[in-house]
Amino acid sequence: MDVLEQQIADGLEARRTGLKLYIGGDNNLYTQDDIDQETAMTETMIQSIIDVEDPMKQQAEAAFAEGIEEQKELELVRLGSGLVGFPISAALAGADLVSLPILLARGAITAEEGKVAETILKQFENMPSAYVGAQLKDVVKGMGYSQETVDAFGEGYLAGELLAITSSALPGLKLAGQGIKKVAEGVSNYAAGAPARVAERGTGMTLRSGIDPTELVDDTIVAIQKLSGGATGKRTKTGQYIGAPTGLDSPQKLAALRRKMEQFTVEGEPGRFWYERSSKAILDSVGGDVEDADKLIQAIAILSPSTPVKNNMDFALQAFSQWKAGEPIRTGMYPTAMTKKLEQVFAGQPWEGRKTNNFYVNLMREIDPSRVQGVTTDIHMMRAFGFDTDSPTTAQYDFVEKEVKRIADKFGWEPQQVQAAIWVTQKAKKENRPVELTKYDFADAIGDNLGQVSWESIPGSTSSHMPEMFSAPMEQQAEYHVAVSKAFIDDSGNDILAKHVGVVSPRDFEAPGFFEGKVSPGTQTQIAIPRQYKSEGRFLEPGAINLVNKYNAMRALLLKQDAAAWHLPKYKAKYVKNYNGYDVDIGRTLTEDEIEALGKALIEKSGNPYLAPISTDKGVRIVNFDKDVDNKEFLQMAKQVIAESDLGDVKLVRVQSEGDFYTNDWSKSPNGEDYFRYISGEGSSDLSAGDRVLIEEIQSRIDDIDADFSAKYGWSLNEGINANFRRQSTEVNTGSPDSVPGGGQ
Numbered sequence: 127m128d129v130l131e132q133q134i135a136d137g138l139e140a141r142r143t144g145l146k147l148y149i150g151g152d153n154n155l156y157t158q159d160d161i162d163q164e165t166a167m168t169e170t171m172i173q174s175i176i177d178v179e180d181p182m183k184q185q186a187e188a189a190f191a192e193g194i195e196e197q198k199e200l201e202l203v204r205l206g207s208g209l210v211g212f213p214i215s216a217a218l219a220g221a222d223l224v225s226l227p228i229l230l231a232r233g234a235i236t237a238e239e240g241k242v243a244e245t246i247l248k249q250f251e252n253m254p255s256a257y258v259g260a261q262l263k264d265v266v267k268g269m270g271y272s273q274e275t276v277d278a279f280g281e282g283y284l285a286g287e288l289l290a291i292t293s294s295a296l297p298g299l300k301l302a303g304q305g306i307k308k309v310a311e312g313v314s315n316y317a318a319g320a321p322a323r324v325a326e327r328g329t330g331m332t333l334r335s336g337i338d339p340t341e342l343v344d345d346t347i348v349a350i351q352k353l354s355g356g357a358t359g360k361r362t363k364t365g366q367y368i369g370a371p372t373g374l375d376s377p378q379k380l381a382a383l384r385r386k387m388e389q390f391t392v393e394g395e396p397g398r399f400w401y402e403r404s405s406k407a408i409l410d411s412v413g414g415d416v417e418d419a420d421k422l423i424q425a426i427a428i429l430s431p432s433t434p435v436k437n438n439m440d441f442a443l444q445a446f447s448q449w450k451a452g453e454p455i456r457t458g459m460y461p462t463a464m465t466k467k468l469e470q471v472f473a474g475q476p477w478e479g480r481k482t483n484n485f486y487v488n489l490m491r492e493i494d495p496s497r498v499q500g501v502t503t504d505i506h507m508m509r510a511f512g513f514d515t516d517s518p519t520t521a522q523y524d525f526v527e528k529e530v531k532r533i534a535d536k537f538g539w540e541p542q543q544v545q546a547a548i549w550v551t552q553k554a555k556k557e558n559r560p561v562e563l564t565k566y567d568f569a570d571a572i573g574d575n576l577g578q579v580s581w582e583s584i585p586g587s588t589s590s591h592m593p594e595m596f597s598a599p600m601e602q603q604a605e606y607h608v609a610v611s612k613a614f615i616d617d618s619g620n621d622i623l624a625k626h627v628g629v630v631s632p633r634d635f636e637a638p639g640f641f642e643g644k645v646s647p648g649t650q651t652q653i654a655i656p657r658q659y660k661s662e663g664r665f666l667e668p669g670a671i672n673l674v675n676k677y678n679a680m681r682a683l684l685l686k687q688d689a690a691a692w693h694l695p696k697y698k699a700k701y702v703k704n705y706n707g708y709d710v711d712i713g714r715t716l717t718e719d720e721i722e723a724l725g726k727a728l729i730e731k732s733g734n735p736y737l738a739p740i741s742t743d744k745g746v747r748i749v750n751f752d753k754d755v756d757n758k759e760f761l762q763m764a765k766q767v768i769a770e771s772d773l774g775d776v777k778l779v780r781v782q783s784e785g786d787f788y789t790n791d792w793s794k795s796p797n798g799e800d801y802f803r804y805i806s807g808e809g810s811s812d813l814s815a816g817d818r819v820l821i822e823e824i825q826s827r828i829d830d831i832d833a834d835f836s837a838k839y840g841w842s843l844n845e846g847i848n849a850n851f852r853r854q855s856t857e858v859n860t861g862s863p864d865s866v867p868g869g870g871q
Contacts, residue, residue: 369525371512383512384529387548390510391533394547394554397565401542405492407569411632411654413620419493422446422630424471426568427479427486429458439571443630443656444667445472450628451669451807457659488542489568499542501527507545510552572632572654577694577785579651579678580740582639583607585847586688589792592832592841596644600718606835607647610685613827621651626820627677629670630654637715637741640725641689645718650741653677655694664700666784675786675804680817682790683798683805684824686847689736690801693749693785704782706757707749708764711777715741720773727767732760736787745776751787797850818851825851 360368365375374380405423412418422442429441437459444457449472458464471477479486484500491499501507503526505516511526518526527541530548534541553564583606585591595603616622624631631653639648653674658665674692682690699705716724721739728737728748734755739746748768750760761780768776790800802811813821825848836843 369521394551397550400546404568447670679804699782
């Protein structure tokens with residue numbers, strides 16, 4: 127009987143008896159007894175495998191050193207899972223990772239190597255702490271890391287080594303501790319870059335068995351990804367990865383795409399917190415009202431298809447303002463279909479898309495952190511990943527989402543942060559602009575719509591209320607300004623009036639005010655005022671104008687102001703004749719002395735006692751509110767005053783400012799009656815019940831403050847001013863307009 131006949135006979139006998147045979151590289155069959163008799167479980171054998179010269183050793187050690195240097199605990203876990211485990215698996219594993227006999231049959235390893243490997247597998251099964259893992263843990267511990275970090279590293283190493291070698295050879299193996307939980311992020315992340323590393327070193331590298339490692343490594347990666355629940359791995363018969371761009375049909379191409387996306391992530395890091403910034407800005411702009419923030423974000427999501435960020439925010443602010451002002455809603459790229467959805471949202475019927483729309487969920491990040499973050503996949507993400515279609519299929523969406531989450535796990539980021547970084551990088555490359563410009567988010571878009579309500583707290587001269595304050599020391603005026611400002615704030619620090627009226631107001635800032643020739647403490651409240659729908663930016667949204675007028679007039683009435691003003695600058699006018707002011711940028715707010723000198727010079731040059739510089743966070747604006755004054759002449763006058771001022775380096779930019787200015791003579795209208803029509807709208811001369819209740823409640827707070835300062839500094843009170851709003855209660859209703867009797871609109 128020749129050798130082949132003997133092998134066939136032995137094979138049939140083994141099949142009948144259930145005896146397991148191993149085919150060696152010498153084509154001979156070996157039984158388990160043969161292997162056990164010829165192999166001893168010694169440290170020397172373990173070390174013989176560890177000492178195998180591997181083509182990835184340098185890269186693995188370099189990556190490990192980098193992780194140590196950056197002291198990233200999670201990186202230690204990942205590197206631990208691959209540093210030794212993956213090189214060994216590359217030497218031992220094949221396409222199917224089924225068992226050692228298949229590896230032997232393929233000639234991937236020699237019979238001797240197979241015997242040693244089998245022994246090591248048993249050694250690991252009985253001793254999970256593993257000699258090498260223990261050694262590496264000692265090294266990490268010696269570097270000064272905490273025991274928790276050392277343990278995490280050891281578990282990560284153990285998971286990577288054991289899973290890569292034993293997942294199918296010993297399917298019943300139970301990994302100790304949390305090691306198995308590190309598999310997906312440990313093994314697959316390390317393996318992702320392996321094909322590229324091998325390819326870069328050339329195909330001439332060989333393992334100890336004498337074979338080229340490239341195919342082995344590629345196949346191992348696919349197998350490991352499948353075993354560890356990896357992000358990507360399913361392929362068609364042609365090799366095409368399911369859901370991937372057409373032509374992505376090999377591990378090398380997948381690795382190249384992953385390198386590209388990781389590089390995009392790094393380049394786009396300035397936009398990493400795109401959703402967090404947007405979410406926080408939206409919540410802040412509605413005074414911390416979670417329900418209003420939710421509605422506004424639903425509106426943004428509904429209006430987002432085929433719409434750039436700025437236009438998207440404009441549309442949403444238009445809809446929000448229309449709703450708050452009680453006006454019909456009409457806006458968006460597709461107004462007929464979108465308006466119906468918007469009406470339902472504002473009526474309190476949740477938009478169905480909020481359950482499945484990742485864009486909505488991502489924007490809710492700072493409002494409802496409990497939501498599980500998915501991955502927004504739009505046309506920019508599709509292009510970044512190499513797709514030539516605009517709308518992803520379910521498989522394509524899954525591919526992108528899983529790949530983004532893989533990078534998030536690797537970088538220690540959240541999925542929406544990786545997506546945002548890739549998104550801004552893709553836009554930057556497409557538009558040939560720096561990432562700093564393409565990271566424009568909804569916080570920026572709200573900022574581009576901000577107007578200013580300017581207000582001081584010293585009562586107007588026509589009110590004869592606490593007139594001594596006009597000549598009081600600035601410290602006393604500032605003390606009063608701080609105190610009376612708090613009358614408008616709820617316990618959470620939010621603006622009661624803004625919440626009641628429904629204006630979108632992200633913040634205010636303190637800066638000196640100037641009126642009627644006198645400088646005094648002042649505040650600039652910023653309010654988002656969008657352009658009118660389909661007006662091409664020429665006009666402001668009427669509903670938003672009604673809201674800001676109401677807010678401004680209510681505050682002026684309560685503070686007993688002789689005048690009230692607001693404005694919104696536009697830096698590009700359609701016609702030169704429309705420029706009616708200057709933005710004076712000196713990089714800071716003006717001092718009290720500077721704004722007083724500038725204000726007095728403007729009054730002297732113009733002859734208008736009401737003309738006043740408006741503070742900004744970078745300087746002032748000088749605006750012509752008088753329609754009877756020619757804009758060209760006004761700008762010439764203002765430019766001359768600025769040139770003669772002592773403000774240092776000035777950046778002067780013309781603006782077309784829209785806004786309003788209105789007055790009340792308290793000697794004739796002691797209850798602020800001239801402001802009523804701006805509060806009620808539609809030219810009404812009376813107040814709604816809801817508005818009246820809120821005015822009375824805030825007024826009672828101010829009365830208490832005025833009484834305290836009158837007693838402290840001897841300031842005279844005029845009890846006849848706002849007498850119709852005087853009441854005893856000092857408890858302010860901070861709810862929505864609808865929660866106040868009679869409603870708020």
